Amino acid sequence: MGHETETFREFLARRGLRLTRQREQVLAAVLAAREHLSADDYFDRLRARGVSKSTIYRTLSLLVESGLAEGQDYGDGRVYYERMAGRDHHDHLICLGCGDLTEFRNADVEKLQDRVADEHGFELVSHTHKLFGYCARCRRERRGAAAGLAARAGTGRKKGRMRFFR
Ligand SMILES: [Zn+2]
Numbered sequence: 001m002g003h004e005t006e007t008f009r010e011f012l013a014r015r016g017l018r019l020t021r022q023r024e025q026v027l028a029a030v031l032a033a034r035e036h037l038s039a040d041d042y043f044d045r046l047r048a049r050g051v052s053k054s055t056i057y058r059t060l061s062l063l064v065e066s067g068l069a070e071g072q073d074y075g076d077g078r079v080y081y082e083r084m085a086g087r088d089h090h091d092h093l094i095c096l097g098c099g100d101l102t103e104f105r106n107a108d109v110e111k112l113q114d115r116v117a118d119e120h121g122f123e124l125v126s127h128t129h130k131l132f133g134y135c136a137r138c139r140r141e142r143r144g145a146a147a148g149l150a151a152r153a154g155t156g157r158k159k160g161r162m163r164f165f166r
């Protein structure tokens with residue numbers, strides 16, 4: 001593994017911590033994930049390798065502090081983590097129907113935020129935009145349901161599980 005491992009190792013060293021094998025496994029899992037995943041999701045993925053839940057929670061926090069990952073609550077009370085190393089800043093659209101997370105980046109929105117901050121003499125450090133609503137697919141389903149056309153069978157989509165990167 002590449003420079004992310006070195007970055008994390010140095011970050012930990014500055015805190016008098018070591019990059020243990022368990023911490024390295026959490027790092028590898030976060031770097032490999034293509035979804036926004038909770039600590040419990042990571043526990044499911046790593047428990048077979050003997051990584052404890054507390055190590056996962058602690059390491060995810062450390063990864064966020066180091067800037068290699070970001071963690072956010074998207075409205076269901078859990079924090080979902082995603083890799084930031086090697087990726088650009090982006091914001092999210094959150095579907096209240098199926099839990100789908102869509103990433104977006106809009107230069108006009110970014111500029112407007114800077115202007116708002118300026119107008120308030122505010123030095124902007126970071127921001128998160130979360131736009132809540134219904135995705136195109138859920139809207140189609142809702143329209144179908146409203147028209148009485150929806151076959152209610154087989155709507156087995158699990159809320160909050162479709163948190164993929166694009
Ligand atoms: Zn949806």
Ligand SMILES: [Zn+2]
Pocket residue numbers: 036082090092103
């Ligand atoms: Zn994201």
